[in-house]
Amino acid sequence: MVSQSVPQRPWRVALFATCLVDAFCPEVGEATVRLLRRLGLQVDFPQAQTCCGQPAFNAGFRHQARAVARRNLEILAGYDYVVVPSGSCTAMLRCFTPELFADTPALAAQAQALAARTYELSEFLVRVVGVERIEATFAGKVAYHASCHLLRELGVKEEPRRLLAQVQGLELVPMELAEQCCGFGGTFAVKYPTLSDAMLRKKLAALQRAGADTLVSCDSGCLLHLAGRLHRQGEGIRVLHLAQVLQPTTEGP
Amino acid sequence: MRLATEAFVTNAERALQDATLQQALTRLVNNFVPRRLEAMAALGNAEELRTRAREIKAEAIAHLDVYLEQFAARLQQLGGQVHWADDAAEARQIIASLAAQYGVKRVVKGKSMATEEIDLNAFLEQQGYEVLETDLGEYIIQLAGETPSHIIAPAIHKTRQQIAALFHDKLGVPYTEHIPEMTQIARRTLRQHFLQADMGITGVNFAIAETGSIVLVTNEGNGRLSSTLPRLHVAVMGMEKIIPRLADLPVMLKVLTNSATGQKISSYVTLITGPRRATDLDGPEALHVVILDNGRTRLLHEETREALYCLRCGACLNVCPIYQNVGGHAYGWVYPGPIGAVLTPMLVGLDRAAHLPRASTLCGACREACPVKIDLPRLLLHLRHDLVQTRRVSPVERLLFALWAWLMQHPTLYGWALRAAAWLQTPFARQGWLRRLPPPFAGWTQFRDFRAVATRPFRQRWQETLRHEGASGGETRHG
Numbered sequence: 001m002v003s004q005s006v007p008q009r010p011w012r013v014a015l016f017a018t019c020l021v022d023a024f025c026p027e028v029g030e031a032t033v034r035l036l037r038r039l040g041l042q043v044d045f046p047q048a049q050t051c052c053g054q055p056a057f058n059a060g061f062r063h064q065a066r067a068v069a070r071r072n073l074e075i076l077a078g079y080d081y082v083v084v085p086s087g088s089c090t091a092m093l094r095c096f097t098p099e100l101f102a103d104t105p106a107l108a109a110q111a112q113a114l115a116a117r118t119y120e121l122s123e124f125l126v127r128v129v130g131v132e133r134i135e136a137t138f139a140g141k142v143a144y145h146a147s148c149h150l151l152r153e154l155g156v157k158e159e160p161r162r163l164l165a166q167v168q169g170l171e172l173v174p175m176e177l178a179e180q181c182c183g184f185g186g187t188f189a190v191k192y193p194t195l196s197d198a199m200l201r202k203k204l205a206a207l208q209r210a211g212a213d214t215l216v217s218c219d220s221g222c223l224l225h226l227a228g229r230l231h232r233q234g235e236g237i238r239v240l241h242l243a244q245v246l247q248p249t250t251e252g253p
Numbered sequence: 254m255r256l257a258t259e260a261f262v263t264n265a266e267r268a269l270q271d272a273t274l275q276q277a278l279t280r281l282v283n284n285f286v287p288r289r290l291e292a293m294a295a296l297g298n299a300e301e302l303r304t305r306a307r308e309i310k311a312e313a314i315a316h317l318d319v320y321l322e323q324f325a326a327r328l329q330q331l332g333g334q335v336h337w338a339d340d341a342a343e344a345r346q347i348i349a350s351l352a353a354q355y356g357v358k359r360v361v362k363g364k365s366m367a368t369e370e371i372d373l374n375a376f377l378e379q380q381g382y383e384v385l386e387t388d389l390g391e392y393i394i395q396l397a398g399e400t401p402s403h404i405i406a407p408a409i410h411k412t413r414q415q416i417a418a419l420f421h422d423k424l425g426v427p428y429t430e431h432i433p434e435m436t437q438i439a440r441r442t443l444r445q446h447f448l449q450a451d452m453g454i455t456g457v458n459f460a461i462a463e464t465g466s467i468v469l470v471t472n473e474g475n476g477r478l479s480s481t482l483p484r485l486h487v488a489v490m491g492m493e494k495i496i497p498r499l500a501d502l503p504v505m506l507k508v509l510t511n512s513a514t515g516q517k518i519s520s521y522v523t524l525i526t527g528p529r530r531a532t533d534l535d536g537p538e539a540l541h542v543v544i545l546d547n548g549r550t551r552l553l554h555e556e557t558r559e560a561l562y563c564l565r566c567g568a569c570l571n572v573c574p575i576y577q578n579v580g581g582h583a584y585g586w587v588y589p590g591p592i593g594a595v596l597t598p599m600l601v602g603l604d605r606a607a608h609l610p611r612a613s614t615l616c617g618a619c620r621e622a623c624p625v626k627i628d629l630p631r632l633l634l635h636l637r638h639d640l641v642q643t644r645r646v647s648p649v650e651r652l653l654f655a656l657w658a659w660l661m662q663h664p665t666l667y668g669w670a671l672r673a674a675a676w677l678q679t680p681f682a683r684q685g686w687l688r689r690l691p692p693p694f695a696g697w698t699q700f701r702d703f704r705a706v707a708t709r710p711f712r713q714r715w716q717e718t719l720r721h722e723g724a725s726g727g728e729t730r731h732g
């Protein structure tokens with residue numbers, strides 16, 4: 001399963017695992033680490049990291065978001081790249097963290113520097129590493145859910161699909177509303193459950209129509225949301241992070 | 254318009270249960286969204302046009318005072334009158350005095366969100382004037398005694414059957430569901446009123462500073478009739494409607510009609526440059542333009558200014574997953590959808606509309622659709638920050654975020670907290686899932702199971718296994 005086509009690189013990559021992966025889907029973090037190492041990269045997980053600060057930022061608690069985000073400026077400094085298995089948290093590090101520190105020049109400069117080195121996983125693999133042939137096999141019909149921040153904050157549209165297309169045995173099926181929000185929205189899902197669920201149901205109906213047996217996305221937030229509803233309904237559709245498809249791992253949660 | 258923004262959640266839930274509304278919304282989405290996408294793609298240079306349109310609005314709003322003065326001066330030279338209204342009450346007073354001054358009895362109206370905003374119809378009716386909406390959608394809404402549910406398609410929430418019954422009931426015509434016939438019925442009734450009206454009230458799509466012209470964009474020609482047939486034409490415009498030059502108009506028209514209805518151009522574009530001149534065959538004797546502030550100057554602050562770039566095209570409503578599910582009435586005031594969630598709190602006050610900026614996933618579909626690229630998610634975030642700053646969030650939420658922030662700054666404690674949570678949840682977890690969460694998180698498990706905290710969180714796996722894999726095994730491949 002090793003991609004020999006990719007030359008070895010001296011880059012040091014920091015994994016920013018995200019708090020959701022840390023707490024709820026550690027297997028996504030594992031798959032990401034192994035995948036990056038398989039591509040010849042040196043991967044470190046700076047252990048002082050916790051969260052990108054987005055929950056507070058999105059809820060309007062900028063002061064708290066700043067306190068949490070500020071730590072990342074130091075923790076993630078000194079690496080060639082920071083790779084994040086989440087479009088949303090990448091958007092926080094790349095787009096919103098600099099905005100949070102815009103009024104403090106020294107911190108703003110650090111935030112800009114961090115922003116410039118931070119990549120979401122699929123984007124990193126395609127745009128930076130230049131992966132063109134990933135050696136992985138997966139048996140199943142896969143629908144891809146484009147998460148909102150990945151698509152509309154980072155402009156990453158084709159990269160995940162291109163990677164999925166390289167996986168042997170994987171059939172990528174088109175899904176209506178693939179680029180429509182699943183209704184997660186962080187605390188939104190808790191504060192406005194009926195609205196959130198109305199959006200979720202539309203998404204899952206599209207998934208059913210697509211005839212997929214697996215749903216893949218690049219954001220654990222969406223995945224937990226979608227999987228939570230599927231599990232409640234007793235539905236057998238698998239829900240996986242892109243990293244888990246590119247780097248199947250044997251260990252469960 | 255009555256303010257029902259506080260009841261957003263109840264209204265939204267009712268809307269979700271309303272099968273007729275849901276059908277109407279599906280129709281709207283299936284119709285408007287692809288039409289706009291196709292039209293924008295066909296333009297070939299949509300991106301460029303949107304950027305240019307945004308620049309034009311940015312320039313207009315950055316020098317709003319200058320351009321408004323220029324517009325007013327030009328219009329006065331042309332024989333028109335300009336009135337400045339600080340708020341809704343003043344605007345209504347101005348219009349009522351004009352009606353009195355000109356001895357008006359009957360009023361016809363073109364479609365205008367600004368007059369909805371100032372609740373003009375009810376006021377004029379109270380004063381004894383007969384007021385008739387002449388845009389077909391608005392006319393239907395008026396007959397039904399309702400309010401618009403969409404910026405450009407006010408009666409989108411009504412089915413053909415409902416409208417047929419309404420016409421039968423209110424106009425005493427034989428029941429018909431045949432659309433051309435229904436249109437004929439409305440047209441016949443409206444024509445009569447156009448000929449009798451003394452005063453025509455319209456909105457304004459653009460006001461051109463350079464020439465003192467106002468521009469009306471319609472598909473039914475009712476705007477043109479309302480502004481030319483009656484003796485007196487009163488146009489009500491939000492102060493943000495200004496554009497600097499006539500040369501800016503083509504770009505603005507293109508992005509507006511393509512975004513609103515997917516049309517290259519609307520059926521009617523009316524440029525009105527002053528009242529009737531001696532050589533004109535028709536037109537009103539007098540033209541009065543009411544320029545409405547009603548809270549808009551408060552938005553001029555750098556952070557919120559771009560909300561004033563809005564052209565009221567409605568594109569952001571059509572793509573918004575919240576609007577698509579609950580429709581316009583749930584928002585509780587004139588402006589629904591993403592732009593409503595931004596404008597309403599800014600215009601009526603955060604106190605009364607605190608739900609609106611919160612009830613969004615910040616998915617960004619609105620920004621992607623907006624012809625002037627208004628960063629609506631950023632504005633929603635700005636308002637959420639305002640809600641926190643002005644202590645309009647619950648003490649529980651404040652406490653939770655304070656605790657959260659503290660924990661997230663202490664990674665060791667955070668690691669322990671993860672283990673503690675994993676241990677505490679054991680009696681409740683079934684195969685890695687929780688069926689119930691306690692308040693204030695119970696909303697999640699109303700419809701979804703919640704993934705239990707991993708028994709071995711990632712940081713532990715790193716520490717115990719992954720870290721070492723990196724130093725040996727396959728890692729000999731490292732450069």
Ligand code: SF4
Nearest residue numbers: 563564566567569623
């Ligand atoms: S915010 Fe943009 S998309 Fe929404 S109505 Fe205004 S101009 Fe149209």
